[in-house]
Amino acid sequence: MAFNFTVPTNYTYSNLRESLTQEDEETPFRKARRTNSSNSLSDTRKLRNESTCSNSASDLESLPDLTDDDDNWTPESSPIKPPSNHRFIFLESPSTKSFNLKQQPPATKLSIFHIPEIVYKIVSFVDIQNTQLPSEATVIRRKPTSYKHALLIYGDKDKAKAALESSTSIKQSSKDPMLNCLLINKLFNKITREIMSTKLYFTNxxxxxxxxxxxxxxxxxxxxxxxxxxxxxxxxxxxxxxxxxxxxxxxxxxxxxxxxxxxxxxxxxxxxxxxxQKIIITGSKIIDDEFCYQISLYCKNLKHLDLRGCELITDSGLYFIFQNNFQLTYVNIGRKNKNHLITDQSIHYLVKNNTNLDTLGLAGTYISDNVLWEISQSLPQLKRLSLNNCRNLTNSGINRIFNNNSKILPQLNVLELCYNYQIMDLTQLIKFKNFKNNLNGIGNNTFILELCEQLLSKYRDQEFQLDKITSISILDDISYYINN
Known part of the structure; x- marks a missing residue:
């Protein structure tokens, strides 16, 4: 703090000093200087008394003299502020003092049912297990047409009744398990809808x-x-x-x-x-050769082709399909009416270009023994062959193909020859069946020969006569061995 004043011209320096001394003698600044000086001197004496060093006196002499000496007064430009008595206040430790702060809720743990990749795999597995997708039941042996037919097949009354009462259709559950996945959470609902949208099917x-x-x-x-x-x-x-x-x-x-x-x-x-890869169109009244031509143009990776009952299709339409597809494993073009429209001309190219066929249905077609011979020589993977109601097949063709040669259709398990009434001699078929069953072993891939009731009745009679001839031959051999 600076003091501003004006010195009169008639004042001397001594008069001025006296007036200033009288005015400022009792001011707070002067009192502060005196108090500070006295405190400093008292602290100095204490330190001198407690000190053991030999040079304490010289240290004390170097301290400035802050006493109020009128003879050696020096004007100050600003006062010295007295030191305040500060006290350090230490806060209590956090462990001993409770704070009324609102606690944050704990973080929620992420469930596996909220991870998209895991949910997608779960719903995909449910979709694989889903039985709602409509499809025709795969039949190993067809249902007998009558009780007599069943009795001829099984040779036992109880088994015959059970076969007639059994149903070949697959019962589907009334509820779709995919619908339950829609109700779990939003993520399940979204992914389930995406998977369900990949399969468009209706049965009603x-x-x-x-x-x-x-x-x-x-x-x-x-x-x-x-x-x-x-x-x-x-x-x-x-x-x-x-x-x-x-x-x-x-x-x-x-x-x-x-x-x-x-x-x-x-x-x-x-x-x-x-x-x-899969086309199934059965019982159509409008599918014709033009549609088959469209298939041959665009669909060249087919593996499964089922055109049963499409009676407007002829050799011409099938020719285009079989000439442009080389990966077919399942083909069924059977029919009941207009049998003459499918002959050797189209089936020849089917057998020639698709040697990996395992299922072939030619029921009701006009194929001949020539194509049947081609089938036996060109399709080693064939497991099921349907030749029902093929009127152009003959006894000589059947007997020539189905013999005891193990190289002929080695994988064949099911042969269907129903309604081929022109075949009278079934001896070779009996031997072929016995040979296949002995070759496969009891209970391992038993060979099944499907015959209608009339042909099966002939089959049992000829089988009995063949067993009788075999028994007589065995008896003659035993008699010859004993007598000689």
Whole structure:
């Protein structure tokens, strides 16, 4: 703090000093200087008394003299602030003092049911186990047509009754397990909808029409399966509405089972040409050679082809398909009517270009013994062969092929020859069956020969006569051995 004042001209220096001394003698600044000086002197004396060093006196003499000496007064430009008596306040340790702070809730643990990759695998496994996808039951042995027929097959009354009462259809559960996955959480719901949208299938015409009319929450984009099962009255116009906004670039299976009025447009075959491997269209009244030509143009990776009951298809349409597909393992083109439209001309190219066939259905066709010979020589992987109602087959052709040669159809397990009434001599078939069963062993892949009731009755009679001849031959050999 600076003092501003004006010195009169008639004042001397001594007069001025006296006036200033009188005015400022009792000011707080002067009192502070005196108090500070006295405290400093008292502290100095204490330190001098306690010190043991020999040079304490010289240290004390070096201290400045802060006493109020009027003779040696020196003006100050600013006062010295007295030191304040500060006290250090230490806070209590956090462990001994409680704070009223709102505790944060603990972090929630992440469940495995919230991880998309794991949820996708779970729902995919449920989808694999799902039995709702409609399909025809695979039958090892067909159901007998009558009790007498069953008795001829099994030779036992109880087994015959059980075979007649058993049903070959597969019962499906009333509830789809995929629907339960929709109710777990949002992530399950989202992923389940995505997986369900890959399979487009209907077994009820009313539900299909409701889906077309309503804005369903499940939209089908690039499905892998298109499956319509036994929609006998569904019109093709409604089918086209169903698939109008769907892309089929990932379609692998196209199945229209017993839907006689439906025909897929060529755009479906064109879009699915890369991945489509399975075509099942049975009982169609409108599928013809033109559609077969479309298949041959776009679908060249087929492995499964089922065109049973499509009676407008001829050798011409099948020729185009068999000439452009070389990976077929399952083919069934059987029919009941218009048998003459399928002959050796198309089946020859099928056997020639697809040597990995394991199932072949030619029921009701006009194939001859020549094609049957080609089948026996070219298809070593064949396991099931259906020749029901093939009227051009003869006794000589059957006896020439089905003999005791182990190289003829070594993998064959099921042979169907129902309604071939022109075959009268079944001796070679009896020997072929016994040879296959002895070769495979008891209980291991038993060879099954499917015959209608009339042919089976002939088969049992000729089998009995053959066993009788064999028994007489054995008896003669034993008699010759004993007598000689």
């Amino acid at each position: 015409e009313i539900q299909l029409l409701k889906y077309i009319e309503s804005n369903s929450s499940i939209t089908f984009q690039n499905p892998t399966n298109l499956n319509l099962h036994k929609l006998f009255h569904l019109k093709n116009s409604n089918f086209l509405k169903l698939i109008s906004n769907i892309q089929f670039h990932k379609l692998q299976s196209l199945e229209l089972f017993m839907c006689p009025k439906l025909q897929p447009p060529s755009i479906v075959l064109q879009q699915s040409s890369q991945f489509l």
